[in-house]
Amino acid sequence: GQSLEQPSEVTAVEGAIVQINCTYQTSGFYGLSWYQQHDGGAPTFLSYNALDGLEETGRFSSFLSRSDSYGYLLLQELQMKDSASYFCAVRSEGFQKLVFGTGTRLLVSP
Amino acid sequence: DGGITQSPKYLFRKEGQNVTLSCEQNLNHDAMYWYRQDPGQGLRLIYYSQIVNDFQKGDIAEGYSVSREKKESFPLTVTSAQKNPTAFYLCASTPSLAGGGDTQYFGPGTRLTVL
Numbered sequence: 001g002q003s004l005e006q007p008s009e010v011t012a013v014e015g016a017i018v019q020i021n022c023t024y025q026t027s028g029f030y031g032l033s034w035y036q037q038h039d040g041g042a043p044t045f046l047s048y049n050a051l052d053g054l055e056e057t058g059r060f061s062s063f064l065s066r067s068d069s070y071g072y073l074l075l076q077e078l079q080m081k082d083s084a085s086y087f088c089a090v091r092s093e094g095f096q097k098l099v100f101g102t103g104t105r106l107l108v109s110p
Numbered sequence: 111d112g113g114i115t116q117s118p119k120y121l122f123r124k125e126g127q128n129v130t131l132s133c134e135q136n137l138n139h140d141a142m143y144w145y146r147q148d149p150g151q152g153l154r155l156i157y158y159s160q161i162v163n164d165f166q167k168g169d170i171a172e173g174y175s176v177s178r179e180k181k182e183s184f185p186l187t188v189t190s191a192q193k194n195p196t197a198f199y200l201c202a203s204t205p206s207l208a209g210g211g212d213t214q215y216f217g218p219g220t221r222l223t224v225l
Contacts, residue, residue, distance in 0.1 A: 004152075042200060042217060042219055087152055087153070097155065097158060100145075100152035100154075102151055
């Protein structure tokens with residue numbers, strides 16, 4: 001089977017840095033993605049890692065270690081609008097069929 | 111503007127009735143997907159389609175049916191056989207099933223409540 005584990009909730013204050021971890025167990029692996037979803041809204045793509053290392057996109061960075069089956073999303077200079085759920089997703093087959101984690105709810109306080 | 115539209119945003123149905131959720135995209139994407147999301151849960155794949163007139167079951171296809179008669183459209187029918195249909199339904203698309211990157215483009219979702 002395939003499974004992804006993320007913390008259920010993380011809290012932080014404005015301006016801080018927060019890291020959301022994701023560990024996965026899959027039969028195959030092509031890449032790890034991160035999506036953001038505000039309450040009642042649709043998920044939006046944040047980042048994708050196919051190879052080990054860090055990918056940086058503005059205030060958001062994503063890291064992958066294939067040997068450890070582990071990745072994380074790093075959010076810097078947190079803003080109130082970053083309060084949302086964050087999902088990691090794994091592509092385990094040679095096409096874009098994703099398996100999503102259960103999500104991490106990030107609460108940013110003033 | 112290109113994007114994915116889902117209608118309606120909210121849908122109420124009586125138990126035992128079939129209901130069809132609409133999903134239309136003008137992104138010229140080949141692949142389309144239907145997900146179900148329950149409160150506090152991740153997205154679970156119901157069905158997906160690689161090309162017109164072809165679709166495959168996802169992880170929770172029981173009680174659902176789809177069609178893909180046009181590239182732009184991928185409607186989902188929630189049948190009376192689905193035991194617990196109340197959920198948030200999300201449609202997504204990608205340029206193709208193969209290739210690099212994992213950007214799935216999502217519609218705004220339909221929240222279905224069965225009374």
